[in-house]
Amino acid sequence: MSVTLSLEVNGKPVSLEVAPRTLLVDLLRDSLRLTGTHIGCDTAQCGACTVHLDGRAVKSCNVLAVQTAGAKVTTIEGIGSDAALHPMQAAFRDHHGLQCGYCTPGMVMSALDLVARHPAPSRDEIREALDGNICRCTGYHNIVTAIEAGAKAMKA
Amino acid sequence: MYEFAYHRATSLENAASLLASADDGRVLAGGQTLVAAMKLRLAAPSDLVDLRGIPELSGVCRDGDTMIIGAMTTHSAVNASDDLKATIPALAELAGGIGDAMVRNQGTIGGSVANNDPAADYPAALLALGATIRTERRTIAADDFFTGMYETALEPGEMIVSIGFPIPKRAAYVKFPNPASRYALVGVFVADGPAGVRVAVTGAGSGVFRATAFESALSGRFAPEALDGLTVDASELSGDMHASAEYRAHLVGVMARRAVGKSTGA
Numbered sequence: 413m414s415v416t417l418s419l420e421v422n423g424k425p426v427s428l429e430v431a432p433r434t435l436l437v438d439l440l441r442d443s444l445r446l447t448g449t450h451i452g453c454d455t456a457q458c459g460a461c462t463v464h465l466d467g468r469a470v471k472s473c474n475v476l477a478v479q480t481a482g483a484k485v486t487t488i489e490g491i492g493s494d495a496a497l498h499p500m501q502a503a504f505r506d507h508h509g510l511q512c513g514y515c516t517p518g519m520v521m522s523a524l525d526l527v528a529r530h531p532a533p534s535r536d537e538i539r540e541a542l543d544g545n546i547c548r549c550t551g552y553h554n555i556v557t558a559i560e561a562g563a564k565a566m567k568a
Numbered sequence: 569m570y571e572f573a574y575h576r577a578t579s580l581e582n583a584a585s586l587l588a589s590a591d592d593g594r595v596l597a598g599g600q601t602l603v604a605a606m607k608l609r610l611a612a613p614s615d616l617v618d619l620r621g622i623p624e625l626s627g628v629c630r631d632g633d634t635m636i637i638g639a640m641t642t643h644s645a646v647n648a649s650d651d652l653k654a655t656i657p658a659l660a661e662l663a664g665g666i667g668d669a670m671v672r673n674q675g676t677i678g679g680s681v682a683n684n685d686p687a688a689d690y691p692a693a694l695l696a697l698g699a700t701i702r703t704e705r706r707t708i709a710a711d712d713f714f715t716g717m718y719e720t721a722l723e724p725g726e727m728i729v730s731i732g733f734p735i736p737k738r739a740a741y742v743k744f745p746n747p748a749s750r751y752a753l754v755g756v757f758v759a760d761g762p763a764g765v766r767v768a769v770t771g772a773g774s775g776v777f778r779a780t781a782f783e784s785a786l787s788g789r790f791a792p793e794a795l796d797g798l799t800v801d802a803s804e805l806s807g808d809m810h811a812s813a814e815y816r817a818h819l820v821g822v823m824a825r826r827a828v829g830k831s832t833g834a
Contacts, residue, residue, distance in 0.1 A: 415574060432574035432616070433606075456604055459670060468644065468673040474603050475674060478574045479596070479620060522669060543750070544668025 419480050421446070422490030430477050437461045437472035440487055448488035448517050452546070459545035462518035463487045469525035471544070488517035491524065500524055500562035509558030511549035519545050523559040533563060570612045576621045580704050580727065583617050587725040590615035595727055597640060597679030600671050625678070625729065628652055633735050633762070635659075639678025639728040643667070646677060656697070658739040658757070658831070662689050665743065667750055678728040681713075684720050684775065686806070687751040691776035693733075693741060695768035696757035700732040717774040736761030738790075740831035742823045743771070746810055753811050756823035758831055760790055767824055772805045772816045782824055790832065792825040 418427040421444060428443060440446045440463065449472060452460030456474035463472045464486040492498035500520050503509065510516045519542065526533055526541040533541065538559045539552070547555060573590075577583035587593045594613035596602060605611040619625055625640035628649040635655055637646060646652060647664035666672055666680070666689050680690045681701065693699070694710040701708045703726050713721045722728070736759045743755030752771035756779075759766050767782040785794045800820045807813035 413571070413573065431571065433569045433571055435603075435607075454607075456600070456671070459668070462670055465674070469670045470674045471670045474600060474607075476574070476596075476599065476603060476616075478576075479599065479618060481576065525669065525673075541669050544670045 415478060417478055417481055419482060420484045422486055432476065432478050434477040435473055436463070436465075436470075436475040436477045436480055436485070439477040440472060440485070446487050446489050450514055450517055452514065452518075457544075457546065458515070459518040459522060459542075460515050462521040462545065464521060464525065467525075467528070469522050486521075488520060491520070498524075499565035499568075500527070500559070503562030503565055504555070504558045507554055507558040507561055509551065509555045511547075511551050515545060515547045515549075519547070519555055519559075523562060526559070527563045527566060531563060531567060533559070535560060569606045570609060572606075572613055573615045574618065575615060576618045578621055580622065580625075580729065583619060583622070583727060584704060584725065586615070586617045587727075590617070593617055593725070595619060595682070597682075598642065598675040599679075600667070600675035601679065601683050601685070619678075619727070630655065631732070634732045635735060636730050636732050637677055638730050639681075640676050641678075643672035643675050643677070643680075644669075647672065655735045656733055656739060658741050658759075659693050659697070659733060662693055662741045662757070665689065665741075665745070665750075677731060681731065682720060682722060682728055684714055684718055685751070686717050686773065686775050687746075687753075687755075687771040689741070689743065689752060689755055689770065692752075692755050692757035692768040692770040694731065695776050695778060696759040696766045697733045697736060697739065697761060698759075698763040698766060699734075702729045702732065703727055704729055714776050719775075734762045738831040740827040742827040742830060744819050744823060754816050754819040754823050756820060756827050758786070758824060758827040760786075760831070765790065769800070769820050769824075772800070772820055774806065779820065779824065786828065790828065792829045795821060795825050795828065 414429040450460040452458035461473040591614040593615040596616040596618040625638045643663040643666045652660040699710045739759040741757040743752040755770045765786040767779040802813040802817035805813040805816045
C-alpha cells in the first residue's frame with residue numbers, strides 16, 4: 413500500500429509514490445539517485461546518512477520518508493557542485509579532513525548545521541557537535557580543523 | 569521493517585479517531601526510538617499516527633509559575649529556549665545532553681516521556697520537578713505516571729499533549745553517560761521547588777525513582793555534605809556489562825552530590 417509523497421529536495425519539488433516503511437535515506441539513494449548520502453551503520457549511530465530536514469541535521473536512516481511530507485530536505489548534493497565546492501567541502505579537501513571519505517557527507521552536513529547556529533564555533537563546540545558522527549579512519553583532528561576553517565571561509 | 573499504514577493527523581481529535589479505528593495503532597512523534605525499534609522488528613504496529621502536522625503541540629510557554637512544554641517540542645528546541653534558560657536552566661541543559669545533535673533535532677519530549685526508557689534523561693526531570701503530564705483526556709502527576717520499565721500510566725490510544733513544570737528555586741541534573749550510547753548509566757536530577765526537595769534517579773534501575781533518604785537529608789541542609797554516608801540499596805539496581813549494581817549505587821551518591829553542588833553554585 414503506497415502513498416503519494418510530496419516534498420522539496422535540494423530546492424526542487426519532488427512527488428512520488430512510496431511505501432510508508434520507506435526510510436528517508438532509501439528514498440534519497442534509491443528513488444532519487446542521490447547517493448552522496450551514505451548508509452553506514454543503519455542504526456542511527458554513525459551519522460553517515462545525515463541530511464538537513466527543514467534546516468536541521470537529522471539521521472535519514474532513522475526517519476521515515478513520509479515524515480518529510482511538505483518539508484525541505486537538503487543533501488550533500490544540494491550544497492555545492494563538482495565545479496564549485498561549498499566552502500565547507502573545500503575546507504575538508506584543503507585540510508585533509510577525510511581519509512576514506514565514507515563519513516564525509518554526514519560530517520559536512522553536521523558541520524553546516526553547527527555553523528548556521530554558531531558562526532564561529534570553538535574546537536570543543538565542534539567536537540561536541542560531531543558526537544553523532546563517527547569516522548572509523550579516526551581522522552577527527554583534521555575534521556575539526558577543517559570545520560574551523562570552513563566556518564571562517566563561510567564568513568568571508 | 570514490517571508494513572504499516574501511515575496517517576498524518578490534522579488535529580488531536582483526528583489523531584484520537586485514527587488511533588481508535590486502528591488494530592494496533594501507535595503514535596509517531598519524532599520516531600527516534602520507534603522507527604529504530606520498527607527497523608529491528610521489535611515493534612510492528614498496524615498503523616502509525618503522525619502528530620507532526622499539529623503545530624499547537626510544539627513550543628514552550630509560561631503559565632504563572634509553571635513552564636509548559638508541548639509534547640512535540642524537540643530536544644533541540646527545549647535546549648535553545650530562552651524562556652527555559654531563564655526559569656529552569658537545568659531542564660534546558662538536560663535536553664542538550666540527550667543523544668547527539670541529530671537525535672535532538674528530531675526526538676521530542678512527549679515521545680521520550682511516553683517511551684519511559686529506564687535510562688532516559690527526561691523522566692528524572694519530570695519526577696524531581698513534580699511535573700504534570702497533560703493528555704487529551706486528563707492530567708497525570710509525574711509521581712503516578714512512570715509505572716515501570718517502558719511502562720506508563722497512559723491508556724491505549726492516550727496521547728501526551730504537554731508537560732507542565734513548576735519553576736523551582738534551584739535545580740540541577742548530572743549524569744554519567746555511557747560513553748558509547750550517551751544514555752545515562754546513572755543520572756540524578758535534584759530540585760528544590762514548591763514541593764520541597766526532590767531527588768530523582770534514572771539509569772540505575774528498572775525505571776526512574778526518588779531517593780527519599782537523600783531528600784530528607786537535603787531538606788535539613790541543602791549542601792553536598794548533607795549526603796555524606798548515604799547510599800541507595802544496590803540490590804534493587806541494575807547490573808550489566810556496562811556497570812555493576814554496586815557501581816551504579818556508588819554513582820548515584822556521586823551524581824547526587826555533584827548535582828546539589830551545581831544547583832547551589834558550589
